[in-house]
Amino acid sequence: MGSIPNTGESTELTQPSFDDFQRQTSLMTSCTLLWKELSDHFNSLEQNLMKKSEALKDKLRALDEQTKKSLTVLEKRETTIEGSVEMALKMVEKSKVAALSVLEKESEADSEDSLGEVDDSDGLLAKMRCFCLKMDARGFWTFVTGKKKEIELMREKMPLALVECVDPARLVLESISEVFPLDKREIRDKTEKSNDLGWACVLILESLIPVVVDPVIGKSRLLVTSSMKERAKEIAETWKASLDERGGIENVKTPDVHTFLQHLVTFGIVKKEDVAFYRKLVIGSAWRKQMPKLAVSLGLGDEMPDIIQELISRGQHLDAVHFTYEVGLVDKFPPVPLLKAFLKDAKKAAASILEDANNAGRAASLAARKEQSALKAVIKCIEEYKLDSQFPSENLKKRLEQLEKGKTEKKRQPASVPANKRTRTNIGGPMPPAKAGRLTNAYVSSFPAPPPFVRSPSHGQYHPGVSPYHSPPTTVYGSVSPPPPNAYVYSPEAAVPGIGGSYPGPPPPMTYPPPYTAYGGPAYQPAYY
Numbered sequence: 001m002g003s004i005p006n007t008g009e010s011t012e013l014t015q016p017s018f019d020d021f022q023r024q025t026s027l028m029t030s031c032t033l034l035w036k037e038l039s040d041h042f043n044s045l046e047q048n049l050m051k052k053s054e055a056l057k058d059k060l061r062a063l064d065e066q067t068k069k070s071l072t073v074l075e076k077r078e079t080t081i082e083g084s085v086e087m088a089l090k091m092v093e094k095s096k097v098a099a100l101s102v103l104e105k106e107s108e109a110d111s112e113d114s115l116g117e118v119d120d121s122d123g124l125l126a127k128m129r130c131f132c133l134k135m136d137a138r139g140f141w142t143f144v145t146g147k148k149k150e151i152e153l154m155r156e157k158m159p160l161a162l163v164e165c166v167d168p169a170r171l172v173l174e175s176i177s178e179v180f181p182l183d184k185r186e187i188r189d190k191t192e193k194s195n196d197l198g199w200a201c202v203l204i205l206e207s208l209i210p211v212v213v214d215p216v217i218g219k220s221r222l223l224v225t226s227s228m229k230e231r232a233k234e235i236a237e238t239w240k241a242s243l244d245e246r247g248g249i250e251n252v253k254t255p256d257v258h259t260f261l262q263h264l265v266t267f268g269i270v271k272k273e274d275v276a277f278y279r280k281l282v283i284g285s286a287w288r289k290q291m292p293k294l295a296v297s298l299g300l301g302d303e304m305p306d307i308i309q310e311l312i313s314r315g316q317h318l319d320a321v322h323f324t325y326e327v328g329l330v331d332k333f334p335p336v337p338l339l340k341a342f343l344k345d346a347k348k349a350a351a352s353i354l355e356d357a358n359n360a361g362r363a364a365s366l367a368a369r370k371e372q373s374a375l376k377a378v379i380k381c382i383e384e385y386k387l388d389s390q391f392p393s394e395n396l397k398k399r400l401e402q403l404e405k406g407k408t409e410k411k412r413q414p415a416s417v418p419a420n421k422r423t424r425t426n427i428g429g430p431m432p433p434a435k436a437g438r439l440t441n442a443y444v445s446s447f448p449a450p451p452p453f454v455r456s457p458s459h460g461q462y463h464p465g466v467s468p469y470h471s472p473p474t475t476v477y478g479s480v481s482p483p484p485p486n487a488y489v490y491s492p493e494a495a496v497p498g499i500g501g502s503y504p505g506p507p508p509p510m511t512y513p514p515p516y517t518a519y520g521g522p523a524y525q526p527a528y529y
Helices: 007-105 108-115 119-134 136-147 148-162 168-176 200-210 225-240 254-267 272-284 290-295 304-313 318-329 337-356 363-387 394-412
Strands: 218-222
Touching: 007 218, 119 136, 119 148, 119 218, 136 148, 136 168, 148 168, 148 200, 168 200, 168 218, 168 225, 168 254, 200 254, 225 254, 225 304, 254 272, 272 304, 290 304, 290 318, 304 318, 318 337, 318 363, 337 363, 363 394
Parallel strands: none
Antiparallel strands: none
């Protein structure tokens, strides 16, 4: 018979093989997971490489298209140079002939008499053309600065007049040279330089752009001679160097900044290395209407989001709205929250004005004026950008009408004067007492009375016939406070003892030597008899 196997020995033999199987199973599972992770990783890498490859291909295609466009533009510029130069020469020759004919026909005085008063657009254009034909920069500048009320009409007609110039760029630079880059006006009175002429400089520089733009390829090429362009660069450098004398960018006037930036854009002399400098100037004068367009022309288009964010942080929400619409960032910076924040800040400012003790008596009018200006600006912005559907302006208009109505009613109310309060005009001398006209022995002089002489009891008397006595406080005029108890006052009536009472007519005036108060002596009041 066979022997019965020992179960304990068989268990000891089979147990290690089962553990080994479990280990192998877990190892296979981990290898499977690792393989899956690796395969996923390589698949993602492959997809990323494919996306990058496609992006590079797109960029290469865009660069190829841009290169083709640039080459086409260069070829067009090269082929049109001769035509543009020929056109410019024809214009110069035409302007030259016209100028010579004007100079031959009539003198400057006769020309002014023939033109007469400028009362319409045709007369304005004829006058400016006359100056442009003669290249009379001084006369052109004087004429423009004297027509500020007709600025919109000049904005329309000035380019038509500048076309008649032999060298429009030279005329413009010589015209504005009186105040830009430095103000060279002679000070005939203290208020002359307060007359700002930056508006005229900006108007002339803006009107020059359509005149010097190449008619074939547009703004990419300006028909300005190299000498005039170099002169424009020197003028810009001179203005930048003068900033230190003016106290830096923070203290320079906004019209000067606007003129400088328009000068750069007009003559195409913007420098890439000065972009940070241009940004500071733009932010400091962001409230100007033309500043958003100038910022784009200065090459600040890529920095517009940062500029708008900085304007918002400064509390210039309304300026930020204008910049937002200029560069098309309305989705990133919605205008309605900015306008509401602007109104909120205006209300806070009005409340602070009302709480300020220094504005007592006029705080209400100042606060109302502040809120009125804010409401008008917001309503104008809503109408300009057609935001009525997002921000209705009816409530704003009602509030504005309430403020204006309260202002008009306040003007109609008469000034209330207390019934018992006497109002007099101070003419420099002491006022007479309230009942001076009723006194029997009262005399009111139109000349300011000198201050009474106060003598200390420790000093001797100046006149043996005058006895010192206490003077009542009500008869001392010209002093700020009543005399102390131990003080003595020389009375005018005491100068001549024994004479008193009232007389029907005015006596002849008596003359006395001038008081010697400058040397420490007493000053006696004149006595009337």
